[in-house]
Structures are given as structure tokens and as C-alpha cells.
Amino acid sequence: MSILNIFLIILLRTFSNLVKSEFVNSCSEKNTVALTFDNERPYNYYTKKLVNYLVNQEDIKVTFFFDSKSRYSFVKEVQEVQKVMKKAYDHGFQIASLTSTYTIFDEDMKEFEKDLKIRNDFIEKMIGHRPCYLRAPKDLCRERCQEKLEEWDYRLIRWDTDTKDWDDKTSSSIEQRIEDSIDFLKKEFSKEKESYLIRIHDSSNYTVNEIVPWIIEKSGIREKGYHFVTVAECLGDKEGMYRSNIDHSTKKSMFSTDKTHDVDEATQGINSNDIDDDDDDDDDIINIIKDNNSNEYIITNSTTIVSEYVYSDEHSIHQINSGVLLLPIKSKALLNYLSISITLYFLFSSF
Numbered sequence: 001m002s003i004l005n006i007f008l009i010i011l012l013r014t015f016s017n018l019v020k021s022e023f024v025n026s027c028s029e030k031n032t033v034a035l036t037f038d039n040e041r042p043y044n045y046y047t048k049k050l051v052n053y054l055v056n057q058e059d060i061k062v063t064f065f066f067d068s069k070s071r072y073s074f075v076k077e078v079q080e081v082q083k084v085m086k087k088a089y090d091h092g093f094q095i096a097s098l099t100s101t102y103t104i105f106d107e108d109m110k111e112f113e114k115d116l117k118i119r120n121d122f123i124e125k126m127i128g129h130r131p132c133y134l135r136a137p138k139d140l141c142r143e144r145c146q147e148k149l150e151e152w153d154y155r156l157i158r159w160d161t162d163t164k165d166w167d168d169k170t171s172s173s174i175e176q177r178i179e180d181s182i183d184f185l186k187k188e189f190s191k192e193k194e195s196y197l198i199r200i201h202d203s204s205n206y207t208v209n210e211i212v213p214w215i216i217e218k219s220g221i222r223e224k225g226y227h228f229v230t231v232a233e234c235l236g237d238k239e240g241m242y243r244s245n246i247d248h249s250t251k252k253s254m255f256s257t258d259k260t261h262d263v264d265e266a267t268q269g270i271n272s273n274d275i276d277d278d279d280d281d282d283d284d285i286i287n288i289i290k291d292n293n294s295n296e297y298i299i300t301n302s303t304t305i306v307s308e309y310v311y312s313d314e315h316s317i318h319q320i321n322s323g324v325l326l327l328p329i330k331s332k333a334l335l336n337y338l339s340i341s342i343t344l345y346f347l348f349s350s351f
Contacts, residue, residue: 026195027195027197027231027234028195031194032227033228037200038201040201040203046205047081051084055087062230063093063230063231065096066096066097068118068119085123093230096241097119097123097135132153132240132242133154134154155237155240158199159198161185161196163200164181166204178206182211185219195226200212
């Protein structure tokens with residue numbers, strides 16, 4: 001075997017590993033702004049207010065990265081948040097999955113699989129679809145985890161613009177945090193980049209009441225020709241938001257199930273326009289029962305799932321287990337890899 005062939009084999013393996021675990025950090029469609037909300041805390045009031053505000057805006061679509069596990073706090077809140085997310089979904093907003101904790105199941109794929117199923121069962125019960133888009137801590141998913149997530153066709157989404165509305169260390173007050181976030185966004189928008197993938201949170205009063213309205217109404221970004229779209233749309237993948245929209249008949253997936261219940265029937269009773277409905281007995285809403293003896297929450301109106309938590313008080317719930325998800329091979333990255341390989345081949349073969 002020639003030195004050239006050995007070199008090319010090494011090159012192929014190296015680039016294969018690089019392409020395999022690529023994160024999505026920015027949009028690919030020009031003149032798009034993808035507002036993405038990390039919906040990670042069990043405080044429903046601001047989320048509800050935000051959704052009500054957004055659905056009344058003209059030509060705006062956003063994405064909610066929903067941490068379903070953090071919603072297993074109290075029965076009433078779980079029911080309310082489902083109605084809020086269903087309303088968002090009904091208005092064309094994208095509902096994706098979020099995991100914000102840092103335990104990786106690299107050594108136990110069964111636990112990893114169980115964690116993902118818990119999250120996606122909850123979201124499917126809310127909106128009738130299982131998400132293909134996820135957000136998770138970066139660089140914490142090792143080789144086995146990456147291989148599984150690639151097999152399951154997940155897209156792991158990050159961002160290129162962070163409002164830092166969460167940063168209470170560098171800002172001395174809420175007023176300062178608002179000012180810092182808006183000043184940062186002004187600088188970013190003045191660059192007039194091809195697109196913006198923005199990370200923001202929906203769990204704070206000042207974010208919902210100040211920062212989001214500024215972006216939409218006062219930033220001038222739309223006047224520059226940009227459009228507010230979902231993450232899937234900003235990647236040219238509108239039909240790929242949810243697993244039920246993709247043909248996975250030839251793929252082995254953990255999401256196959258023997259259940260024959262009709263997803264549409266399971267969700268049709270959720271009145272997304274009446275998010276103040278306090279009916280705790282709605283059969284189409286997931287009910288959570290707290291088992292004080294075992295310190296577990298159990299979903300009782302769907303597939304029985306158990307998820308363990310540690311409580312310090314009723315407003316502070318710390319998760320033990322979580323999953324981190326990874327983007328499968330991107331066609332664009334693969335093309336780049338092939339182009340480089342072919343170029344190098346002809347370059348060295350000429351010697």
C-alpha cells in the first residue's frame with residue numbers, strides 16, 4: 001500500500017469523526033431570526049404570558065425548547081403548561097426538547113434511553129408529536145451516546161447569539177441585566193449577519209416584559225428584511241420538526257412502541273385557547289401523582305413512567321438523571337469533507 005493511500009485512509013477516518021458529532025450553531029437560511037426559548041424552570045406564569053403575547057404578533061414563529069422533566073412538580077401546573085404549549089403548537093410554533101442537567105448515561109444506554117422516552121412521551125401527549133430537535137449541554141455526550149443519537153436522527157441545536165438574560169453575576173440588578181442584554185443585541189443586529197439563532201429564557205418577568213418586546217417591536221430587525229421563524233425553518237427543514245413527519249420505517253429506533261392509541265385522540269381534548277381552565281380531571285392531560293414514600297412522580301394517564309427527584313422544598317426540584325443529544329451527520333458537512341478529500345487526493349497524486 002502506497003504512502004498516499006495510507007495518508008488518505010487516515011484522513012478519511014479523521015474527517016468522519018469530525019463530521020459525525022457536529023452541533024448546529026447557526027441558521028442556514030438567509031434573513032432569518034430564530035428566537036429560541038429555553039423553557040427549563042417549573043414557573044408557568046411567564047410562559048403563559050409570553051405565548052399570549054407572541055400569538056398576537058404578526059408573522060412571527062418561535063421555538064420552545066421544553067424540559068418536560070422539570071414540569072413534574074405539581075398536578076395543576078403540569079396541566080396548565082400542557083395547554084400553554086399546545087396553544088403555541090397550534091399557532092405554528094415549534095416545540096423541541098431540552099435537557100439542562102449534566103448526567104450522561106454513557107455507561108448505561110438503557111437509562112439513557114429511558115430518560116429520553118420520559119421526555120418525549122410527555123411532549124407527544126401534549127402536542128401529538130415527538131420532537132426531532134433538542135438542546136443540551138455541549139461536549140458531555142461521549143462516543144456511545146453520540147452513536148445512539150446519530151442512529152435516532154436527532155438534531156442538537158445551540159445558538160450564535162446568547163442574550164445572557166440568565167446572567168445574574170455580571171449584572172448588579174435586573175435593570176442592568178435588561179440594559180446589558182439589549183445593548184448586546186443592538187451590537188449583534190448592527191452587524192447585519194445572514195441570520196441569527198438567538199437563545200433566550202421564558203422564566204423571568206423582565207425577559208418576557210422587556211427584552212422580547214424590544215426584539216420584536218423596537219430592534220428594527222424586521223425593517224432590515226429579517227423574518228422570525230422556527231429553528232427548523234431557519235435550517236430549511238420545516239417538515240422535519242417532529243418524528244411523525246419523517247419516514248423511519250427502515251431505522252431501528254427506541255421510539256417504536258406496541259401501544260396502538262391514537263395520538264390525535266389523546267390530544268384532541270386539550271383546549272389550547274383556554275389556558276386558564278382549572279379542570280384537573282381532564283382525561284387528555286397528563287396527571288402526576290407524588291408518591292411520598294418512594295419520592296417519585298409517576299405519569300398515570302399515559303405509559304407508566306417513573307422519574308426520581310431530590311427535593312429541598314416545593315419550589316426547588318433538582319433532577320438526578322438526564323440525557324444529552326447529538327446531531328447526526330449533516331449533508332453540508334459531508335460535502336465539505338468529500339471536497340477536501342478529493343482535492344487532497346489529486347494534489348498528492350500529482351507528485
